[in-house]
Amino acid sequence: MKKFVNDPKQYVPEMLKGIALANPDKLRYVPEYNLIMRADGPNPNKVSIIQGSGSGHEPAHVMTVGRGMLDAACPGDVFAAPPMDYVYETTKLMASPKGVLLLVNNYTGDRMAFEMAQEMSAAEGINVKTLFIDDDVAVQDSTYTVGRRGVAGNFFVMKAVGAASEAGADLDELIRIGEKVDSVTRTMGIALTSCTPPAKGSPLFEIGDDEIEVGVGIHGEPGRRRAKLTTADEMTDELLDAVVGDLPYRAGDRVALMINGLGGTPISELYILYGRAHEQLRQRGIEVGRSYVGEYCTSLDMAGASLTLVKLDDEIERLLEAPAEIAARVF
Amino acid sequence: MKKFVNDPKQYVPEMLKGIALANPDKLRYVPEYNLIMRADGPNPNKVSIIQGSGSGHEPAHVMTVGRGMLDAACPGDVFAAPPMDYVYETTKLMASPKGVLLLVNNYTGDRMAFEMAQEMSAAEGINVKTLFIDDDVAVQDSTYTVGRRGVAGNFFVMKAVGAASEAGADLDELIRIGEKVDSVTRTMGIALTSCTPPAKGSPLFEIGDDEIEVGVGIHGEPGRRRAKLTTADEMTDELLDAVVGDLPYRAGDRVALMINGLGGTPISELYILYGRAHEQLRQRGIEVGRSYVGEYCTSLDMAGASLTLVKLDDEIERLLEAPAEIAARVF
Amino acid sequence: MISSSVSITAFVVHSIAQTAVDKEREFGDLDAVVGDGDFGFSLARGFEIVLQEWDALDRSTPSVFLQKVALVIAGRIGGTSGPIWGTAFLRAAAAVKDKEQLTGADVVAMLRAAIEGIKMRGKADLGDKTLLDALVPATDALEAELIAGTDAQRALERAAVVARASADATTSMQARRGRASYTGERSIGSPDPGAVAVAVILERLAAEWSLS
Amino acid sequence: MISSSVSITAFVVHSIAQTAVDKEREFGDLDAVVGDGDFGFSLARGFEIVLQEWDALDRSTPSVFLQKVALVIAGRIGGTSGPIWGTAFLRAAAAVKDKEQLTGADVVAMLRAAIEGIKMRGKADLGDKTLLDALVPATDALEAELIAGTDAQRALERAAVVARASADATTSMQARRGRASYTGERSIGSPDPGAVAVAVILERLAAEWSLS
């Protein structure tokens, strides 16, 4: 395993400590609950927004805490939903008179932990609601499954509700906005390699030198199918077809286009994918209003990328445009 | 080769096209010279700042063009200094009455191309000066070598002169500032894996499963020594010792600390290194005034990281603090 | 031989906890096939805490003891396993509330309550390719043996054998709950990690019981 | 046999260009050992353009022709090789300015001028482990053969043999210029890519000369 690791069990706590040290004025780390919170939170004049999930997806979500996005993030261990206690304690700590919004990617473990924590917090009189994000078109919904997975599209939900809450929106309004953004957000990813969880110390799955996993999950879960490695253009087109095909689009529609790196793919390659996707959208008469290229929701060191489209309207575009200040920053 | 590539010869042009498409209002791409420039440039009221180098180091430098940083970037092919023509044409295109500053990482090929282009541009009456960046402490300077290499520390030079030029500083003042920042900036890197140049299609060098390259260059050049993979803490300490030991530091000194990912290392690991480095500096009585964690100057898909320290004074800190707007952005 | 029901309960929990810690890698690797590889890590980290806090856990009654264990598990194990296993232990505790001594019938009642809890929490049922597909047949076997008057050791051994066969049989099932369900037909061909864990736990328990 | 000096010059340049394009991978791999692997790519991309623009290149005199080639190389090849090879071609052109027919002595003068240009541009000298360490001894050999009255074919063959031996001999040198110099003693043990390229070019030229 070629990683910068000390004790794999300390992987997450050491990362969180680093985040807090790098942002001493802005962020606070509460080791007992893996909690990263705004140093000035909770703010009684705004709804507190909390996202939790397994770790290994950084910058999501521990590096997206800050003005205009999350008030706190409460991560579990690598690829493991946070224990219910952590969510519960985080909710109590961040409780605001305006309420608490829990953002949860749609996975069984995450749903359970957050639903149980919500019940317990509500019992203590905290006004808390939960919003599930499920943007992945790779796995089809059916009565037998637990619904679609939440992947990189969660960035847009976070960003939109973050901006709205900063502007004073109440909890119901945030739920409305978050559900709306989620409903127009679609993502699909491709893995070129596996990732290596630090505690496992070896790749999570086997994949041939000429193979890709189409529709891979951000925890290295298998996707739609194994296919042969092909050109950047062909892979982009496959992702785009799947994502565009999942919502009714009309010529003249405006979208946000995100090419998200899964961790091991350099940004130069992401821009190659971006260029192709942008041009193909243009050919379909769809206009890119906002663009996002980089790492937003990763799968440790996996080489690969996902493509997200958000169908824009004026309200969503305005919320996405609003400024924010988070740990994942350049300057 | 597990990459998103079409034709390897089109790797750089396709990336540049993607950057321009993703930033239509801000950036312009001139295919003839691999040129990425500010759409509103050249600005007659400010010195134009241009950086060139081989590609494969993104976001450096094609994604750091924008208000407060570069006015243009002029990259060569992967790991190859740009041809002299490109530099010359870029200089002519960006010529401002206030002059042109060429930022060059100290490598033989880059020096030659920029020196020749500078001569030719000067002959045409353009006021142009060149500043070499050489922050890498891994390779010792000697009469037999061409001096130290320029690596991730170039970010700080770009940022400082970018901010100063935006505030109206003239060319000599920018040279003074750039030289000052370069003189207090020190970097060293460690590679865990090789990188794979797209045209080569296989790893640039062999490295064992339990080996690291200490002091690696950003083009995959060998560094000080091959060593055994060890803990994140020990690797951080080795980098820190080398970097701190190369400038006289006193208790109470303030620094900017950068942990730069080389391309294949996830940001979670970078924060583990950051946390250790920050704490070790504190133990030495050195205070971290500004922190930078992420990818600033990569080596394609290489797993690894570099550590940079900049000794701060009020002037440098103010320039680093100033806002900037570049393609490498989150929102 | 264990002298009271609290001690027996503690012995069983200790065996389960030790299995979770010792089999971390094996359970993780099973979860890596169509899951995300964290099952072993999650269980081990949670049961590690149970073992760390072992001496301090309230032992007034079997029920109280199990409840304390359940709180550690539900509160500190991440992933799907935290809520699932925590609920199982909580329901088992509730099933024998206030009892000092437990009979064979009590043990079966605890397991049935745990099963109901898992079904409720996971919105899962038999045949969904989860730990239920080992736990339910093993409980059935245990109950049948106890009703037939078999001694505890034999009954446990029989339950372990059934659990193992049932866990093996999950290989041909398609997952309809949890992360593995996303993969649809590709979940066929490997056993469910949770079901295998139930088998491994029962096997070890049966082996240790004779030595206790 | 070639009929005029411009044609001979064009024949030589074409051979060099074709070698650069054909040997892209080999040259790149050599540069990957202690360099950055782009040497083959850079040369190939530049000489590819020379070949693309082949018919349009001004052929008034050998000097004019070489100057046009030099401009493409210096302007379009990246890395260290662009300025180095471009300067070499430019200086060779200048050495025979206005001449229509070139003698053996002219050819040696062109090579000497190219060598001086490389030394100036690269602040390099013999023994620094660069292409100079093959180019200089090969030029010496060529000159000696021509003075001794050997025919062009034999003289070229001899120069190629010397270039190859000299390129091989760079293996034991420590690089003092260019990217390889950063590695200090670790540059010992592999030949210099630029020097090997000189040998490969001369070998092919010698082979093709007899067929021309």
Ligand SMILES: Nc1ncnc2c1ncn2[C@@H]1O[C@H](COP(=O)(O)OP(=O)(O)O)[C@@H](O)[C@H]1O
């Ligand atoms: N909805 C569910 N109900 C009951 N058990 C489940 C459910 N989903 C998963 N499981 C069990 O949990 C195991 C996986 O646990 P774990 O790895 O902790 O979950 P995660 O998928 O969150 O990583 C599966 O092998 C299965 O036995």
Ligand SMILES: Nc1ncnc2c1ncn2[C@@H]1O[C@H](COP(=O)(O)OP(=O)(O)O)[C@@H](O)[C@H]1O
């Ligand atoms: N300073 C120099 N002077 C002359 N030749 C040089 C110099 N530096 C390098 N070379 C030659 O250039 C070759 C490498 O070329 P190239 O790969 O294009 O350079 P870069 O190091 O910029 O990638 C070396 O093998 C050597 O022969």
Ligand SMILES: [Mg+2]
């Ligand atoms: Mg998990």
Ligand SMILES: [Mg+2]
């Ligand atoms: Mg190079």
Ligand SMILES: [Mg+2]
């Ligand atoms: Mg799992």
Ligand SMILES: [Mg+2]
């Ligand atoms: Mg090179």
